[in-house]
Amino acid sequence: xxxxxxxxxxxxxxxxxxxxxxxxxxxxxxxxxxxxxxxxxxxxxxxxxxxxxxxxxxxxxxxxxxxxxxxxxxxxxxxxxxxxxxxxxxxxxxxxxxxxxxxxxxxxxxxxxxxxxxxxxxxxxxxxxxxxxxxxxxxxxxxxxxxxxxxxxxxxxxxxxxxxxxxxxxxxxxxxxxxxxxxxxxxxxxxxxxxxxxxxxxxxxxxxxxxxxxxxxxxxxxxxxxxxxxxxxxxxxxxxxxxxxxxxxxxxxxxxxxxxxxxxxxxxxxxxxxxxxxxxxxxxxxxxxxxxxxxxxxxxxxxxxxxxxxxxxxxxxxxxxxxxxxxxxxxxxxxxxxxxxxxxxxxxxxxxxxxxxxxxxxxxxxxxxxxxxxxxxxxxxxxxxxxxxxxxxxxxxxxxxxxxxxxxxxxxxxxxxxxxxxxxxxxxxxxxxxxx
Ligand code: FCX
Numbered sequence: 001x002x003x004x005x006x007x008x009x010x011x012x013x014x015x016x017x018x019x020x021x022x023x024x025x026x027x028x029x030x031x032x033x034x035x036x037x038x039x040x041x042x043x044x045x046x047x048x049x050x051x052x053x054x055x056x057x058x059x060x061x062x063x064x065x066x067x068x069x070x071x072x073x074x075x076x077x078x079x080x081x082x083x084x085x086x087x088x089x090x091x092x093x094x095x096x097x098x099x100x101x102x103x104x105x106x107x108x109x110x111x112x113x114x115x116x117x118x119x120x121x122x123x124x125x126x127x128x129x130x131x132x133x134x135x136x137x138x139x140x141x142x143x144x145x146x147x148x149x150x151x152x153x154x155x156x157x158x159x160x161x162x163x164x165x166x167x168x169x170x171x172x173x174x175x176x177x178x179x180x181x182x183x184x185x186x187x188x189x190x191x192x193x194x195x196x197x198x199x200x201x202x203x204x205x206x207x208x209x210x211x212x213x214x215x216x217x218x219x220x221x222x223x224x225x226x227x228x229x230x231x232x233x234x235x236x237x238x239x240x241x242x243x244x245x246x247x248x249x250x251x252x253x254x255x256x257x258x259x260x261x262x263x264x265x266x267x268x269x270x271x272x273x274x275x276x277x278x279x280x281x282x283x284x285x286x287x288x289x290x291x292x293x294x295x296x297x298x299x300x301x302x303x304x305x306x307x308x309x310x311x312x313x314x315x316x317x318x319x320x321x322x323x324x325x326x327x328x329x330x331x332x333x334x335x336x337x338x339x340x341x342x343x344x345x346x347x348x349x350x351x352x353x354x355x356x357x358x359x360x361x362x363x364x365x366x367x368x369x370x371x372x373x374x375x376x377x378x379x380x381x382x383x384x385x386x387x388x389x390x391x392x393x394x395x396x397x398x399x400x401x402x403x404x405x406x407x408x409x410x411x412x413x414x415x416x417x418x419x420x421x422x423x424x425x426x427x428x429x430x431x432x433x434x435x436x
Pocket of ligand 1: 374
Protein backbone atom coordinates (compact mmCIF):
# COMPACT_ATOMS: atom_id res chain seq x y z
CA UNK A 1 0.00 0.00 0.00
CA UNK A 2 0.93 3.68 0.33
CA UNK A 3 1.29 6.39 -2.26
CA UNK A 4 4.11 6.31 -4.80
CA UNK A 5 6.02 8.88 -2.73
CA UNK A 6 5.62 6.80 0.43
CA UNK A 7 6.81 3.69 -1.40
CA UNK A 8 9.88 5.63 -2.53
CA UNK A 9 10.52 7.05 0.95
CA UNK A 10 10.68 3.47 2.25
CA UNK A 11 12.78 2.05 -0.55
CA UNK A 12 15.37 4.83 -0.92
CA UNK A 13 17.19 4.36 2.43
CA UNK A 14 17.59 0.62 1.69
CA UNK A 15 18.98 1.33 -1.78
CA UNK A 16 21.30 4.02 -0.42
CA UNK A 17 22.73 1.56 2.05
CA UNK A 18 23.20 -1.08 -0.64
CA UNK A 19 25.04 1.38 -2.90
CA UNK A 20 27.25 2.62 -0.09
CA UNK A 21 28.15 -0.96 0.76
CA UNK A 22 29.09 -1.75 -2.84
CA UNK A 23 31.17 1.39 -3.11
CA UNK A 24 33.04 0.75 0.14
CA UNK A 25 33.67 -2.94 -0.43
CA UNK A 26 34.22 -3.03 -4.18
CA UNK A 27 35.13 0.50 -5.24
CA UNK A 28 38.50 -0.65 -6.60
CA UNK A 29 37.28 -3.59 -8.66
CA UNK A 30 37.64 -3.32 -12.44
CA UNK A 31 34.64 -3.54 -14.77
CA UNK A 32 36.67 -3.68 -17.97
CA UNK A 33 39.35 -1.97 -19.95
CA UNK A 34 39.21 1.12 -22.11
CA UNK A 35 40.46 0.86 -25.67
CA UNK A 36 41.31 3.77 -27.93
CA UNK A 37 38.52 2.56 -30.24
CA UNK A 38 35.99 2.83 -27.38
CA UNK A 39 36.93 6.44 -26.78
CA UNK A 40 36.99 7.31 -30.48
CA UNK A 41 33.80 5.34 -31.15
CA UNK A 42 31.18 7.19 -29.16
CA UNK A 43 31.98 5.33 -25.90
CA UNK A 44 30.37 2.19 -27.39
CA UNK A 45 31.00 -1.01 -25.54
CA UNK A 46 32.03 0.59 -22.25
CA UNK A 47 30.08 -0.13 -19.07
CA UNK A 48 29.93 3.44 -17.83
CA UNK A 49 26.43 4.07 -16.51
CA UNK A 50 24.21 2.53 -13.86
CA UNK A 51 20.48 2.45 -14.52
CA UNK A 52 17.85 0.35 -12.78
CA UNK A 53 14.68 1.54 -14.49
CA UNK A 54 15.26 -0.51 -17.63
CA UNK A 55 17.75 -2.76 -19.43
CA UNK A 56 18.28 -3.72 -23.08
CA UNK A 57 19.51 -7.26 -23.73
CA UNK A 58 20.80 -7.72 -27.30
CA UNK A 59 18.84 -10.96 -27.76
CA UNK A 60 16.07 -10.89 -25.20
CA UNK A 61 14.96 -7.30 -25.79
CA UNK A 62 13.86 -4.57 -23.39
CA UNK A 63 13.10 -5.04 -19.71
CA UNK A 64 11.35 -2.48 -17.50
CA UNK A 65 12.47 -3.17 -13.93
CA UNK A 66 13.45 -6.69 -14.89
CA UNK A 67 10.15 -7.49 -16.63
CA UNK A 68 10.18 -8.11 -20.41
CA UNK A 69 8.32 -5.32 -22.20
CA UNK A 70 5.73 -7.74 -23.61
CA UNK A 71 4.90 -8.91 -20.12
CA UNK A 72 4.81 -5.29 -18.89
CA UNK A 73 2.17 -4.52 -21.51
CA UNK A 74 0.20 -7.64 -20.62
CA UNK A 75 0.33 -7.10 -16.86
CA UNK A 76 -0.14 -3.34 -16.40
CA UNK A 77 -3.55 -2.86 -14.77
CA UNK A 78 -6.41 -1.86 -17.08
CA UNK A 79 -7.74 1.12 -15.15
CA UNK A 80 -9.85 2.75 -17.85
CA UNK A 81 -13.33 1.46 -18.61
CA UNK A 82 -13.53 -0.13 -22.06
CA UNK A 83 -9.76 0.08 -22.62
CA UNK A 84 -7.78 -2.97 -23.64
CA UNK A 85 -4.41 -1.43 -22.73
CA UNK A 86 -2.62 -0.56 -19.51
CA UNK A 87 -1.81 3.10 -18.85
CA UNK A 88 1.47 5.01 -19.18
CA UNK A 89 0.75 6.19 -15.63
CA UNK A 90 1.07 2.55 -14.55
CA UNK A 91 4.36 2.29 -16.45
CA UNK A 92 5.61 5.42 -14.66
CA UNK A 93 4.76 3.79 -11.34
CA UNK A 94 6.61 0.63 -12.36
CA UNK A 95 9.71 2.49 -13.53
CA UNK A 96 9.79 4.73 -10.45
CA UNK A 97 8.82 2.37 -7.64
CA UNK A 98 10.48 -0.69 -9.17
CA UNK A 99 7.42 -2.90 -8.94
CA UNK A 100 4.24 -3.47 -10.90
CA UNK A 101 1.41 -1.29 -9.56
CA UNK A 102 -1.96 -2.72 -8.67
CA UNK A 103 -5.06 -1.10 -10.13
CA UNK A 104 -5.43 1.34 -7.24
CA UNK A 105 -1.80 2.46 -7.40
CA UNK A 106 -1.88 2.99 -11.18
CA UNK A 107 -5.14 4.89 -10.90
CA UNK A 108 -3.69 7.08 -8.14
CA UNK A 109 -1.01 8.37 -10.55
CA UNK A 110 -3.75 9.20 -13.07
CA UNK A 111 -5.65 11.17 -10.42
CA UNK A 112 -2.49 12.97 -9.25
CA UNK A 113 -1.66 14.06 -12.80
CA UNK A 114 -5.22 15.29 -13.37
CA UNK A 115 -4.93 17.43 -10.23
CA UNK A 116 -1.48 18.79 -11.06
CA UNK A 117 -2.04 19.43 -14.77
CA UNK A 118 -3.20 23.05 -14.96
CA UNK A 119 -0.64 24.67 -17.24
CA UNK A 120 0.42 28.20 -16.15
CA UNK A 121 -0.81 31.04 -18.35
CA UNK A 122 2.70 32.22 -19.24
CA UNK A 123 3.35 28.87 -20.90
CA UNK A 124 0.23 29.13 -23.09
CA UNK A 125 1.35 32.66 -24.00
CA UNK A 126 4.82 31.45 -24.91
CA UNK A 127 3.44 28.69 -27.16
CA UNK A 128 0.88 30.98 -28.80
CA UNK A 129 3.61 33.48 -29.63
CA UNK A 130 5.71 30.88 -31.51
CA UNK A 131 6.14 31.20 -35.25
CA UNK A 132 4.68 28.12 -36.99
CA UNK A 133 8.07 27.51 -38.63
CA UNK A 134 9.60 26.66 -35.25
CA UNK A 135 9.76 22.84 -35.35
CA UNK A 136 7.33 21.08 -32.96
CA UNK A 137 10.31 19.62 -31.08
CA UNK A 138 11.94 23.04 -30.69
CA UNK A 139 8.64 24.35 -29.28
CA UNK A 140 8.44 21.34 -26.96
CA UNK A 141 11.96 21.97 -25.64
CA UNK A 142 11.32 25.70 -25.19
CA UNK A 143 8.07 25.17 -23.27
CA UNK A 144 9.58 22.46 -21.03
CA UNK A 145 12.47 24.74 -20.04
CA UNK A 146 10.22 27.77 -19.64
CA UNK A 147 8.18 25.96 -16.99
CA UNK A 148 11.10 26.22 -14.58
CA UNK A 149 9.46 28.90 -12.36
CA UNK A 150 7.25 25.97 -11.23
CA UNK A 151 10.24 24.10 -9.82
CA UNK A 152 9.84 23.04 -6.20
CA UNK A 153 13.46 21.89 -6.30
CA UNK A 154 14.75 25.38 -7.12
CA UNK A 155 12.65 26.85 -4.34
CA UNK A 156 13.87 24.31 -1.78
CA UNK A 157 17.49 24.53 -2.95
CA UNK A 158 17.46 28.30 -2.54
CA UNK A 159 16.11 27.87 0.97
CA UNK A 160 19.01 25.55 1.79
CA UNK A 161 17.40 22.10 1.50
CA UNK A 162 19.71 19.26 2.49
CA UNK A 163 21.04 16.73 -0.01
CA UNK A 164 19.18 13.67 1.32
CA UNK A 165 15.92 15.57 0.75
CA UNK A 166 16.63 16.59 -2.86
CA UNK A 167 14.77 13.63 -4.34
CA UNK A 168 11.50 14.70 -2.76
CA UNK A 169 11.49 17.96 -4.72
CA UNK A 170 12.73 16.29 -7.89
CA UNK A 171 9.80 13.90 -7.46
CA UNK A 172 7.33 16.79 -7.11
CA UNK A 173 8.74 18.52 -10.19
CA UNK A 174 8.67 15.27 -12.17
CA UNK A 175 5.04 14.61 -11.28
CA UNK A 176 4.06 18.17 -12.21
CA UNK A 177 6.03 18.09 -15.46
CA UNK A 178 4.37 14.82 -16.51
CA UNK A 179 1.00 16.35 -15.67
CA UNK A 180 1.72 19.41 -17.86
CA UNK A 181 3.03 17.55 -20.91
CA UNK A 182 -0.24 16.51 -22.65
CA UNK A 183 -1.40 20.13 -22.56
CA UNK A 184 1.95 21.48 -23.78
CA UNK A 185 2.13 18.92 -26.60
CA UNK A 186 -1.49 19.28 -27.71
CA UNK A 187 -1.26 23.09 -27.83
CA UNK A 188 1.81 22.73 -30.10
CA UNK A 189 -0.14 20.31 -32.33
CA UNK A 190 -3.24 22.50 -32.58
CA UNK A 191 -1.28 25.73 -33.06
CA UNK A 192 0.81 24.34 -35.92
CA UNK A 193 -1.66 22.04 -37.66
CA UNK A 194 -5.20 23.07 -36.59
CA UNK A 195 -5.04 26.85 -36.82
CA UNK A 196 -4.85 27.21 -33.04
CA UNK A 197 -8.25 25.58 -32.51
CA UNK A 198 -8.54 22.95 -29.82
CA UNK A 199 -9.75 22.17 -26.36
CA UNK A 200 -7.22 23.21 -23.70
CA UNK A 201 -8.91 21.88 -20.59
CA UNK A 202 -8.11 18.62 -18.83
CA UNK A 203 -11.19 16.48 -18.23
CA UNK A 204 -11.12 14.83 -14.80
CA UNK A 205 -12.96 11.77 -16.11
CA UNK A 206 -10.16 11.00 -18.57
CA UNK A 207 -6.73 9.47 -18.04
CA UNK A 208 -3.45 11.03 -19.23
CA UNK A 209 -3.57 9.54 -22.76
CA UNK A 210 -7.28 10.20 -23.26
CA UNK A 211 -6.86 13.85 -22.27
CA UNK A 212 -3.88 14.15 -24.61
CA UNK A 213 -5.81 12.71 -27.58
CA UNK A 214 -8.93 14.68 -26.73
CA UNK A 215 -7.03 17.98 -26.60
CA UNK A 216 -5.47 17.19 -29.99
CA UNK A 217 -8.98 16.58 -31.36
CA UNK A 218 -8.95 12.74 -31.53
CA UNK A 219 -12.03 11.04 -30.03
CA UNK A 220 -11.68 7.50 -31.43
CA UNK A 221 -11.24 5.07 -28.50
CA UNK A 222 -9.03 2.92 -30.76
CA UNK A 223 -6.63 5.84 -31.18
CA UNK A 224 -6.62 6.47 -27.43
CA UNK A 225 -5.68 2.83 -26.82
CA UNK A 226 -2.93 3.08 -29.45
CA UNK A 227 -1.66 6.20 -27.65
CA UNK A 228 -1.63 4.36 -24.30
CA UNK A 229 0.45 1.59 -25.87
CA UNK A 230 2.72 4.04 -27.73
CA UNK A 231 3.39 6.07 -24.58
CA UNK A 232 4.23 2.90 -22.62
CA UNK A 233 6.58 1.52 -25.31
CA UNK A 234 8.71 4.63 -25.93
CA UNK A 235 9.23 5.48 -22.26
CA UNK A 236 12.55 3.94 -21.29
CA UNK A 237 15.56 2.40 -23.01
CA UNK A 238 18.39 2.24 -20.44
CA UNK A 239 20.36 5.38 -19.72
CA UNK A 240 23.00 5.46 -22.46
CA UNK A 241 20.77 6.74 -25.29
CA UNK A 242 21.09 10.43 -26.09
CA UNK A 243 17.83 11.67 -24.53
CA UNK A 244 18.22 9.72 -21.28
CA UNK A 245 21.90 10.43 -20.87
CA UNK A 246 21.52 14.14 -21.60
CA UNK A 247 18.75 14.45 -19.01
CA UNK A 248 21.01 12.72 -16.46
CA UNK A 249 24.06 14.78 -17.31
CA UNK A 250 22.27 18.12 -17.04
CA UNK A 251 20.45 16.98 -13.90
CA UNK A 252 23.79 16.10 -12.32
CA UNK A 253 24.62 19.82 -12.29
CA UNK A 254 21.47 20.16 -10.16
CA UNK A 255 19.66 21.95 -12.96
CA UNK A 256 15.97 21.42 -12.20
CA UNK A 257 13.91 18.68 -13.93
CA UNK A 258 12.31 21.17 -16.35
CA UNK A 259 15.73 22.24 -17.66
CA UNK A 260 17.15 18.72 -17.57
CA UNK A 261 14.19 17.24 -19.47
CA UNK A 262 14.30 20.07 -22.01
CA UNK A 263 17.97 19.31 -22.67
CA UNK A 264 17.18 15.63 -23.16
CA UNK A 265 14.45 16.54 -25.64
CA UNK A 266 16.89 18.66 -27.66
CA UNK A 267 18.79 15.38 -28.15
CA UNK A 268 15.69 13.38 -29.00
CA UNK A 269 15.07 15.85 -31.82
CA UNK A 270 18.08 14.57 -33.81
CA UNK A 271 17.62 12.39 -36.93
CA UNK A 272 19.79 9.58 -35.56
CA UNK A 273 17.56 9.36 -32.50
CA UNK A 274 13.87 10.26 -32.12
CA UNK A 275 13.48 11.88 -35.50
CA UNK A 276 13.98 8.50 -37.24
CA UNK A 277 10.25 7.75 -36.96
CA UNK A 278 9.66 10.60 -39.40
CA UNK A 279 12.25 9.20 -41.88
CA UNK A 280 10.47 5.83 -42.13
CA UNK A 281 7.25 7.43 -43.28
CA UNK A 282 9.03 9.54 -45.86
CA UNK A 283 10.66 6.35 -47.25
CA UNK A 284 7.33 4.44 -47.28
CA UNK A 285 5.65 7.32 -49.12
CA UNK A 286 8.40 7.17 -51.74
CA UNK A 287 7.96 3.40 -52.05
CA UNK A 288 4.20 3.73 -52.58
CA UNK A 289 4.68 6.59 -55.05
CA UNK A 290 7.15 4.45 -57.03
CA UNK A 291 5.46 1.02 -57.03
CA UNK A 292 1.98 1.46 -55.47
CA UNK A 293 0.64 0.11 -52.17
CA UNK A 294 0.27 -3.50 -53.30
CA UNK A 295 3.52 -4.16 -55.16
CA UNK A 296 4.89 -7.62 -55.95
CA UNK A 297 7.75 -9.08 -53.87
CA UNK A 298 10.06 -8.53 -56.84
CA UNK A 299 9.13 -4.84 -57.06
CA UNK A 300 9.73 -4.41 -53.32
CA UNK A 301 13.09 -6.18 -53.45
CA UNK A 302 14.16 -3.97 -56.32
CA UNK A 303 13.09 -0.85 -54.42
CA UNK A 304 15.09 -1.92 -51.34
CA UNK A 305 18.14 -2.67 -53.47
CA UNK A 306 17.82 0.69 -55.21
CA UNK A 307 17.76 2.42 -51.79
CA UNK A 308 20.94 0.57 -50.78
CA UNK A 309 22.65 1.19 -54.12
CA UNK A 310 22.01 4.91 -53.76
CA UNK A 311 24.13 4.77 -50.58
CA UNK A 312 21.26 5.13 -48.13
CA UNK A 313 20.20 2.92 -45.24
CA UNK A 314 16.79 1.28 -44.99
CA UNK A 315 15.18 3.39 -42.25
CA UNK A 316 13.55 1.57 -39.35
CA UNK A 317 15.91 -1.41 -39.63
CA UNK A 318 19.00 -2.18 -37.57
CA UNK A 319 19.94 -1.28 -34.01
CA UNK A 320 23.03 -0.35 -32.00
CA UNK A 321 22.29 -2.85 -29.19
CA UNK A 322 19.41 -5.18 -30.16
CA UNK A 323 20.13 -8.28 -32.28
CA UNK A 324 16.54 -9.37 -32.91
CA UNK A 325 13.22 -7.81 -33.94
CA UNK A 326 12.62 -4.88 -31.59
CA UNK A 327 9.91 -5.94 -29.10
CA UNK A 328 8.42 -2.48 -29.51
CA UNK A 329 7.95 -3.29 -33.21
CA UNK A 330 6.35 -6.68 -32.43
CA UNK A 331 3.99 -5.18 -29.85
CA UNK A 332 2.84 -2.49 -32.26
CA UNK A 333 2.36 -5.13 -34.96
CA UNK A 334 0.29 -7.25 -32.56
CA UNK A 335 -1.87 -4.18 -31.86
CA UNK A 336 -2.24 -3.62 -35.61
CA UNK A 337 -3.21 -7.26 -36.24
CA UNK A 338 -5.95 -6.95 -33.63
CA UNK A 339 -7.26 -3.54 -34.61
CA UNK A 340 -6.48 -2.65 -38.22
CA UNK A 341 -4.93 -5.58 -40.06
CA UNK A 342 -6.46 -4.55 -43.39
CA UNK A 343 -4.96 -1.06 -43.35
CA UNK A 344 -2.78 -0.76 -46.50
CA UNK A 345 0.13 0.82 -44.56
CA UNK A 346 0.00 -1.90 -41.91
CA UNK A 347 -0.12 -4.62 -44.57
CA UNK A 348 2.87 -3.12 -46.33
CA UNK A 349 4.94 -2.79 -43.13
CA UNK A 350 4.10 -6.41 -42.24
CA UNK A 351 5.19 -7.63 -45.67
CA UNK A 352 8.41 -5.62 -45.51
CA UNK A 353 9.21 -7.29 -42.19
CA UNK A 354 9.45 -10.59 -44.09
CA UNK A 355 11.45 -9.20 -47.00
CA UNK A 356 13.92 -6.59 -45.73
CA UNK A 357 15.88 -8.79 -43.25
CA UNK A 358 16.77 -11.21 -46.07
CA UNK A 359 18.24 -8.40 -48.14
CA UNK A 360 20.12 -6.84 -45.21
CA UNK A 361 21.53 -10.25 -44.17
CA UNK A 362 22.91 -10.73 -47.68
CA UNK A 363 24.92 -7.51 -47.29
CA UNK A 364 26.94 -9.38 -44.67
CA UNK A 365 27.81 -6.31 -42.60
CA UNK A 366 24.54 -5.35 -40.89
CA UNK A 367 24.71 -6.43 -37.26
CA UNK A 368 20.94 -6.53 -36.88
CA UNK A 369 18.82 -6.93 -40.04
CA UNK A 370 15.49 -6.75 -38.15
CA UNK A 371 13.04 -3.86 -37.70
CA UNK A 372 13.25 -1.38 -34.81
CA UNK A 373 10.53 0.64 -33.05
CA UNK A 374 10.45 3.33 -35.72
CA UNK A 375 9.53 0.95 -38.56
CA UNK A 376 5.98 0.62 -37.29
CA UNK A 377 4.75 3.64 -35.36
CA UNK A 378 4.04 5.93 -38.32
CA UNK A 379 1.59 3.69 -40.20
CA UNK A 380 -0.44 3.12 -37.03
CA UNK A 381 -0.72 6.85 -36.36
CA UNK A 382 -1.71 7.38 -40.00
CA UNK A 383 -4.38 4.70 -39.76
CA UNK A 384 -6.16 6.86 -37.20
CA UNK A 385 -5.69 10.03 -39.24
CA UNK A 386 -2.59 11.56 -37.68
CA UNK A 387 -0.63 12.38 -40.82
CA UNK A 388 1.60 15.18 -39.54
CA UNK A 389 4.97 13.37 -39.60
CA UNK A 390 6.77 16.46 -38.35
CA UNK A 391 4.93 16.00 -35.06
CA UNK A 392 5.73 12.32 -34.38
CA UNK A 393 8.86 12.95 -32.33
CA UNK A 394 6.83 15.03 -29.84
CA UNK A 395 4.78 11.90 -29.04
CA UNK A 396 8.07 10.08 -28.45
CA UNK A 397 9.14 12.97 -26.18
CA UNK A 398 5.97 12.93 -24.07
CA UNK A 399 6.56 9.21 -23.54
CA UNK A 400 10.28 9.53 -22.82
CA UNK A 401 9.46 11.72 -19.78
CA UNK A 402 8.16 8.56 -18.09
CA UNK A 403 11.62 6.99 -18.21
CA UNK A 404 14.07 9.83 -17.84
CA UNK A 405 12.29 11.49 -14.90
CA UNK A 406 12.29 8.35 -12.71
CA UNK A 407 15.98 8.03 -13.61
CA UNK A 408 16.48 11.60 -12.37
CA UNK A 409 14.56 11.00 -9.12
CA UNK A 410 16.75 7.98 -8.40
CA UNK A 411 19.98 9.76 -9.31
CA UNK A 412 19.27 12.42 -6.68
CA UNK A 413 17.97 9.85 -4.21
CA UNK A 414 21.25 7.95 -4.44
CA UNK A 415 23.34 11.11 -4.36
CA UNK A 416 24.85 10.70 -7.84
CA UNK A 417 27.57 13.36 -8.19
CA UNK A 418 28.02 15.87 -10.99
CA UNK A 419 29.29 14.06 -14.12
CA UNK A 420 32.71 15.13 -15.25
CA UNK A 421 34.69 12.71 -17.44
CA UNK A 422 38.30 13.69 -18.09
CA UNK A 423 39.32 14.53 -21.62
CA UNK A 424 42.79 14.39 -23.15
CA UNK A 425 44.47 16.02 -26.11
CA UNK A 426 45.49 14.31 -29.36
CA UNK A 427 49.08 15.22 -28.47
CA UNK A 428 48.76 13.35 -25.19
CA UNK A 429 47.35 10.34 -27.04
CA UNK A 430 50.14 10.34 -29.65
CA UNK A 431 52.83 10.57 -26.97
CA UNK A 432 51.13 7.84 -24.93
CA UNK A 433 50.93 5.59 -28.01
CA UNK A 434 54.55 6.16 -29.03
CA UNK A 435 55.62 4.91 -25.59
CA UNK A 436 53.33 1.84 -25.52
N1 FCX B 1 20.20 -0.36 -43.94
C1 FCX B 1 21.36 -0.44 -44.61
N2 FCX B 1 22.56 -0.58 -44.03
C2 FCX B 1 22.57 -0.69 -42.69
C3 FCX B 1 21.39 -0.66 -41.92
C4 FCX B 1 20.17 -0.47 -42.60
N3 FCX B 1 19.02 -0.37 -41.95
N4 FCX B 1 21.71 -0.80 -40.61
C5 FCX B 1 23.05 -0.90 -40.57
N5 FCX B 1 23.58 -0.85 -41.83
C6 FCX B 1 25.00 -0.84 -42.20
C7 FCX B 1 25.66 0.36 -41.56
O1 FCX B 1 25.42 1.52 -42.30
C8 FCX B 1 27.11 -0.06 -41.54
O2 FCX B 1 27.61 0.08 -42.85
P1 FCX B 1 29.11 0.70 -43.13
O3 FCX B 1 30.04 -0.22 -42.39
O4 FCX B 1 29.23 0.65 -44.61
O5 FCX B 1 29.08 2.10 -42.56
C9 FCX B 1 27.00 -1.55 -41.24
O6 FCX B 1 25.68 -1.95 -41.65
C10 FCX B 1 27.22 -1.91 -39.79
O7 FCX B 1 26.34 -1.16 -38.95
P2 FCX B 1 25.72 -1.81 -37.63
O8 FCX B 1 26.82 -2.18 -36.71
O9 FCX B 1 24.76 -2.88 -38.04
O10 FCX B 1 24.80 -0.65 -37.01
P3 FCX B 1 25.23 0.59 -36.03
O11 FCX B 1 25.20 0.12 -34.63
O12 FCX B 1 26.44 1.27 -36.54
O13 FCX B 1 24.01 1.58 -36.30
C11 FCX B 1 21.68 2.15 -36.66
C12 FCX B 1 22.69 1.31 -35.84
C13 FCX B 1 20.30 2.00 -36.03
C14 FCX B 1 22.08 3.63 -36.65
C15 FCX B 1 21.68 1.59 -38.13
O14 FCX B 1 21.23 0.25 -38.12
C16 FCX B 1 20.83 2.43 -39.07
O15 FCX B 1 21.34 3.38 -39.65
N6 FCX B 1 19.51 2.07 -39.26
C17 FCX B 1 18.60 2.84 -40.05
C18 FCX B 1 18.11 4.11 -39.33
C19 FCX B 1 17.18 3.81 -38.17
O16 FCX B 1 16.26 3.01 -38.27
N7 FCX B 1 17.39 4.48 -37.01
C20 FCX B 1 16.55 4.30 -35.79
C21 FCX B 1 17.28 3.51 -34.73
C22 FCX B 1 16.57 3.26 -33.41
F1 FCX B 1 15.54 2.45 -33.42
C23 FCX B 1 16.38 4.50 -32.55
O17 FCX B 1 17.37 4.82 -31.84
O18 FCX B 1 15.30 5.12 -32.58
